[in-house]
Amino acid sequence: MRTLDYISTAQTNLLRTKVRTFLTILAFVIGTFTLAMVTAFSQGLRSYVNTQLSAYGQPNAIIVSLGSASNQTGPNGIPYYQPNRQSTITASGPRGDKKTASYTLNQSDLTKIKAVPGIIAAYPDYVTLAIDYAQYGNLPKYIMDVQGAYPTESIALAAGSFPTISQSTGIVIPYTYIQAFGANSASQALGRTINIQVTSSANQPKIYKAVITGVLPNTAHQPGAYLANQLMSSMVQYQTGTTSQFTNIIALANTNVTKAQRLSLKTAIQAKGYRATTYDDIIANFNQPLSVVSAGLTGFAAIALLAATIGIINTLLMAVLERTQEIGLLKALGMRRKGITFIYLVEAASIGFWGGIIGVLLAALVGYVANPILNRTIFTGIGSAHLLTYPLVYMAGIIVGAMIIGLLAGTLPAIRAGKLDPIEALRHE
């Protein structure tokens, strides 16, 4: 028979017992639908998480903190205590509270990190700066978290850009502060000058002026405002009396740094006696539980598919039994054992194919209906992106996988059909 005849014969055969075929396919659909939904959900969640994370870290930045001297560590990489590397400074926070910080790094560390090949710049990370308030004009005073902005900051902003070197008083505000600073939209907020009050350790308040150069994207959780590095330094100097001591260093590589290069930079920094956290570590932190969850859900889908597989075997064994006489006739008329086997394999693969197609289409339909609702309710701030995403490759993979499972399930009945003796088969009632 011709290939096309095999395919059409298989479809005709499936239609001979419509209800049974429908039920067998339905069992399969449950598995493929679940699998497609799990894929859609975990893929969507992954990209959602990555979008959210992009507001926190940039791929070319490495966070450096103190490790063990001369690259020696205890079990599981725990750094040894190094005497004389700690100093404590207390700073006033908002509402007059005190913030105490331990500083472990200094200018000589900064110099060492800058010297690592592949690192193009390094900046102190003043994580402890606490401002009193931020205010626009006569509008109310608001609490705001701040952090330093470093060159090559790569977050896609809702409006504007990160402060350049010459914009030494620039600030990028969180999306949620637009109204607080009297603007109606992100772009309207640009160029406004806001007042930021900082209190020194001697309890003396001082007002700094910052010009809005950008607005952060509308992610679900908002990081603090990004201050131009220079502005940040002078505030820290005022608040703590020093800028020569800090807890972390932000080391910057080229913006087009690859994942492999990040890993080798991390190793190089660690070799100098520091701990290094790359963008990949942060992402992995979030993605790992995600992978565990999706693996678990995939397991459930696999169980559903397994049950469906037994359904296919059963359906085909019954079909072979019912059509024994027909198989005998086909053999008498000159169909080879292979040919008979192939008919049943194609039938089994077809069940898998239809089960896959229907499952994937149903899942896509669910996404089509649910995505706009999810975007409006739970997962706001991802713009036009969708929580449930259906990458074509994965969906095609599910369909092909379903066909392969069908084929495997069909092997036993198909071989049995091929082996039938024509005379006995013809005599079968």
Added chain:
Amino acid sequence: MKNPDQPILKTAKLHKSYGKKTNRFEALKGIDLAISRGESIAIIGKSGSGKSTLMHLLAGLDKPTNGNVYWSDQSISRMNEKQITNLRNTKVGFIFQQFFLQPTLTVLENTYLPLKIAGISSHNRKKLAKEALKSVDLLDKSDNLANDLSGGQRQRVAIARALINNPEVIFADEPTGNLDSETGKQIIELLFSLQKKNNITLIIVTHDEDLAKKCDRIIKISDGKIIK
């Protein structure tokens, strides 16, 4: 060049046993037979004498326990599965007592089944099936389901199906067994006229004396042996 005098089918000391040891039963006990091209042969004998068994061996549907079947001097015991199925597909036509039409297929689809198996294109096999159906006067039923036909009509479709691959030999096992005598006669007339027209070798297994007498030769089997 094929020698016209050379038998198209020949058997030598053909034995067939079923079962093993104490259950062993010898259905055929040494059959020697030569059948010429274009000949019509009736195989008769009591029930259980071994007629169908002989036919199955001749058609390559089963293998002899001992001895050989030769198709134009080629031993089919030497052929592999592919060659034997190919032989049946291209050189043999079958007509069964129970017709064995596929009820869910149309008359046309049933008729071209051997050609579909052979891998003939849809267009060609439909054309040939229509010709075959015309020769059994059933062209107007082409698109009916096989299920909707009367017994006589079904056997005519079976004849069309047996003819469609232009076979050298047609095997008919009790072709009139399920038909009333009047319809049976018509089927026989049709079968013989088509056999003469296409110079086909016809081998009929039958109980029917009248049918047997119409054949060029009668072979009577008793207890696994030819007695006449």
